[in-house]
Amino acid sequence: MRGGRGGRWAALVWPALLLLCLIPGVLPALIDPLGLGEVGTPERPLWQLTLTHLGLVVLASVVVLALGLPLAVAVTRPGRDALRQLSETLVGLGQTVPTFAVLALAVPALGFGWAPTLLGLIVYGLVPVVSNAVVGLQGVSPGALDAARGMGMSARQRLWRVELPLARPVILAGVRTSTVYNVGTATVGAALGAGGLGEPIINGLSQQNTALVLSGAVLAALLALSLDALMALSEPRP
Amino acid sequence: MIELHHLEKRFGDSFAVQDLNLTFPDGELTALLGPSGCGKTTTLRMINRLIEPSGGQVRLNGQDTRALKPEALRRGIGYVIQQVGLFPHLNVAQNVATVPDLLGRDRRATAARVDELLDLVGLDPDTFRHKRPGELSGGQAQRVGVARALAADPPVLLMDEPFGALDPLARDRLQDAFRDIQRRLRKTVVMVTHDIDEALRLGDRVALMNAGRLEQFGTPDDLIHRPVSDFVRQFLGEDAALRQLAGQPVSRFMAALDGASPLPPVAVEDTLNARSALAVLLREGTDRLTVTRGGQAVGTVGWADLRTSGPERP
Amino acid sequence: MSDPAGKEVGAERLPAPSAAGRSGARGDVQAVLALAALPMLAGAWLPWVLLRPNRLAPGEYLRLPPVWVATLLVLALLPLAAARWRSALTWVPATLALLLAVWLLGTRTGAALVGQAEFARASAASGAWLTLLGAGVAVYGARLCGGPRVAGWAWLPGLAALLLTGTLADWSVLVEGRSEGPRWVQELAQHLRLVGTALGLALLIGAPLAVWASGRERVAGAVLGAANAVQTIPSLALLGLLIAPLSALANAFPALREAGVSGIGVAPALSAMTLYALLPVLRNGVVALRSVPAGAVDAARGMGMTASQRFWRVQLPLALPVWLSGVRQAAVLLVGVAAVAALIGAGGLGTYIFKGLQSAATDLILLGAVPAALLAVAVDAALRGLETLLARRLGRAA
Incomplete structure (x- = not known):
């Protein structure tokens, strides 16, 4: 569904814009003239928040893959x-259950900080990975499996040589969805004190500083679009 | 009567159909035959204006079809396509009743008409009336498709490869059923097909098209025995005569008993197709066969009889 | 006619469980029930109630009396045993386990509060949560074990009775809810209003757009691409991005400000939510309209239907079930986004989540998060039911 003809360009343009905005001074220079307030100098520089954000998402994706794929198999x-x-x-x-509810429900168990956010990211990230992997593995044609059995492949060989390769595109699409949505979920995680790019948004909202909100929102949007476009490259083109 | 006058269709620079002049006789089935891309489907779709001609005109009973609203024109012409195109959300009866509904006909009369049509196409109304298209086999679906096209009793029927998607057995049965229906109703039918056997078997006349032009128009015999060009001969193939024999019972070719000469020793049933009779002649190394009906000799048939072009048309 | 019907590949259903009920359930169903037993066994041992002098202070954990621990241990294993020997009766211990867990939560919190000060709170601790989880899975597993179909829902009247008789009245979340009272109802109504309005707007914009785009290859690609990009952007970021232009608009045109447009509040929330809901509505609309069988449309044209007759009589009815599933996705998504929208002052159940997070009050968080989750599940189930109904009436699997 996603990607399309502009896919390759998007994989260049969004990350380039993200990196440009991360150069110290560039984003304030762009936003301050709008007269919405001052981005100012937050306690932590924007690039550091972006790294925290990316780190959370990547860590969650690794755990999700390590848990979700064996589960689906x-x-x-x-x-x-x-x-x-x-x-x-x-x-x-x-x-079905709202992301934010999942995150909030993790707080009583784990307290504040990055831990409940990571848990929420993992729980929420598992959804597309498991469901896509199940659909992908279920969708392997019975003919191919029958042929593999007929050639004398063991169950393990069928899994590694037939089922997983055939289900790969669907699984990868699930990983992509999971990762991109988690960029959004991690933004909300700032409300639990996880840091990341949600922090300037939430701080900006409470301080009535639209410029600060905008700086976080632009970076979060660019990060999501970049990851989406980059991961689209791994999918076979139609 | 449908007349095509200098009909043409251009797509960009290329002609799909070029200077086509053709008259489809009333009450006959004309097969539009040709290789794919020859313009036969385009021609068919120009008759009910699903495609607008770029030039020339189509006359229906002497009237230029451009004078009519396309929707009104189409409601008066039955239309059957290869994909059948039944509406999956309506049941069989509702599908058949579509055009009468569009025409605002009386519901009760239409319901009776639906049953009559289902009977005509060989489907038991009580069994099939309330079925969904998804519950039908390919052959049953196309029977409903034919019933639907006949629902408003249109004088003209356009059919685009109507039996093309069926397996050979279902196709044979449906062709036979349709030939019977046509014999009773005598509609003016234009049927697009790329299947030579189907054209020879069902067509009163065959219009063979090539590259947007009419190559030859005539009876199946005309095309087989009097081809006007190499293309016609090649398209029908060396075995065109054999194919035609395959579609006819041997009784059509036999000579009456003269009572004088002795009966040939080898006998065949009169329902055997003429092509198989020919094979028997070859296999037995003989000149003539006795044709029997229920064990009784009713005639004889030989090489020369099978070679003559003239089995009378049904 | 002989058409081998080769449909329903890969959609195999579970074989109907034996009606006799004497035989054991299949191995994989027993595995589900074993998975259900594990959290229940652990939950019986773990603390059930957290008693605190007020809603924020640290408190002490209370365990169940030994009698109830023993009862729970037995009830945890009973469904598994039933599935093995009398599978049609599995629903009985499973339903009992669920109802007992709820009842125990109510009575234990009530018992804990006896003799405590007015502000003391008794909330559910890990043991109660794990037991409830396990009992839920057991009920789910019991439905695969056979027995009468309605038995799978036997817990519902029981649970309703427990709630209506006030069994859970001393549970901290409900105490919190009582003190909020009418305000909570208002926030719930506001939540529903936000979701309803955004969904309505998305349909108003998305439906005609989908119809228009579905017939045009390139337009469809562009529209879907744009909607995809919007959905990629985090919802919180989208809210943030919309604040700037809307507050600029409100500053530039005072009339708009009077009409309620401003940087924070309902206007940016609704804009973001509408944009968000647009994608599923559009995407499924375009996909659904395009997957209407070409033969049916061609036949409709050939039979003399006008363009509007084709749309209303053929294309729309055939597209509706798939389209509706997009509307369902949008509605569920919106319940979640509306929770986040509380951050910019749009109200809704998210208000409680944020309040709870700010003051570290778990009960307030639950008061917002649990109803939001239930709301999403209810919306999903209701629209799913409508889809199935439509698909059946329109003779096509959704």
Whole structure:
């Protein structure tokens, strides 16, 4: 669905714009003339907040992949329909429950800071990865599997040589969705004290400083668009 | 009567159809035959103005079709396509009733008409009336498609590869059923096909098109035995005569018993197709066969009979 | 006619469980019930109630009396045992476990508060949460075990009865909710208003746009690309980005300011939410309209339907089920975005989440987060039901 003809350009343009905006002084120079307030000098420079943000998202994605893929493989083995249904139901529930509610519910368990945010990112990030991986593995044509069995492949060989390669595009699309949405979720995480690019937005809102809000929002948007475009490169072109 | 006068269709610089002059006789089935891309479907779709001609005109019963609103024109012409195009959200009866509905006909009369049509196309109304298109086989769906096209009793029927998507068995059955229907209703039918057998089997006349032009128009015999060009001969193929034989029972070719000469020793049933009779002649190394009906000799057939072009048309 | 119907590949359903109920459930169903037993077993041992002198102060953890620990341990294992030997009856212990967990939460919080000061709060601790989770999964698993269909919903009247009789009245979240009272109802109404308005606007803009774009290859690509980019942008960032132009507008035109347009509040929230909901509405609209079988549209044209007859009689009915699933996605998404919109003063259930986060009051967080989650689930279920109904009426799988 996403990407398209402009995909390759987007993978150049968004990261370039992001890097440009991260050069100290560039973003304030762009925003201050709008007369909405002063970006000023936050306690932590914007590039540091961006790195924190990116770090949270990447760490969450790694954990999500490490948990989600084996889970999806486990529940799609034959004779485990009930487990697959359970995981699909839970994933569907995860898709439905608001992100912010998931994050907020982690606070009572883990306190404030980056920990509840990371937990929220992992829980929420698991949703597209597991659901896509299940769909992808389920979608492998029975003909291909039958042929593989006919050639004498063991169950493990079928998984590694047939099922995973065939399901790869769908799985990658899930990882991409998961990562991009998590950039957004991590923004909200600033409300739990996780740092990141949500911090200037929330501070700006409470201080009535639209310039500060704008600096965080622009960077968060650029980060999401950059990651989306970069990860689109790994998907096969239609 | 449908007449095409200097009909043409241009797409950009190229002609899909060029200077086409053709008269489709009333009450006959004309097969528009040709290789893909020859313009036959474009021609068909220009008749009910699904495609607007770039030049020339189409006359329906002497009237230029451009004088009519396209929707009104189409409601008076039955239309059957290869993809069938049944509306999946309506049941069979509702599908068949579409055009009468559009024309604002009386509901009760239409309901009776639907049953009559389902009967005509060989589907039991009680079984099929309330089925959804998704529950039908390909052959059943196309039967409903034919019933739907006939619903408003249009004098003209346009068919675009109507049996093209069916498996050979279903296609054979539906072709037979349609030939019977046509024999009773005598509609003016224009049927696009790329299947030579279908054209020879169903067509009263065949219009063979090539590269947007009419190559030859005539009876199947004309095309087989009196081709006007190398293209016609090549397109029909060396075995065109054989193909035609395959579609006819041997009884059409047999000579009556004269009572004097002895009956040939090898006999075949009169329902056997003429092509198989020819094969029997070859296999047995004989000149003539006895044709029997229910064990009774009713005639004989030989090489010369099968070679003559003249089995009478149905 | 002989058409081998090769449909329903890959959509295999579970085989119908045996009606006799004497035989055991399948192995994978037993695995689900084993997964359900684990958190219940752990939950019985862990503390159930956190008692604090007031809503913010640290408190002490209370465990269940041994009788109830033993009962819970038995009830945790019973569904698993039932599934093995009398699978049609699995729903009985599973439903009992769920109702008992809720009842215990109510009675234990009530017991903890006896003799405490007015501001003391008793909230659920890890044991209660884990037990509830496990019991929920057990109920889910029991539905795969056979037995009467309605048995899968047997917990619902029981739970309703427990709630209506005030069993949970001493649970801290409900105490918090009572003290908020009418204000909470207002915030819930505001939440629904925000979602409803944004969804309505998105439909008003998105539906005609989808119809217009679906017939035009390049327009469709461009419109979907733009909507995709909008959805990629984090919702909080989108709210932030909209504040600047709207406050600039309000500054430039005082009339607009009087009409309620300003940098914070409902206007930017609604704008962002509408933009957000536009993508699912548009995308599914375009996809749905394009996947209407070409043969049906061609046949409709050939039969003499006008363009508007084709749209209303053929294209729209065939596109509706898929389109509606886009509307459902949009609605669910909006319930979540509306929670974040509280940050810019738009109100809604998010107000409680932010208040709770600012004052580190867990109960306030739950008062916002739990209803928001339930609301999303309810909206999803309601629209899903409508989809199935439509798909059945329109004779096509959604």
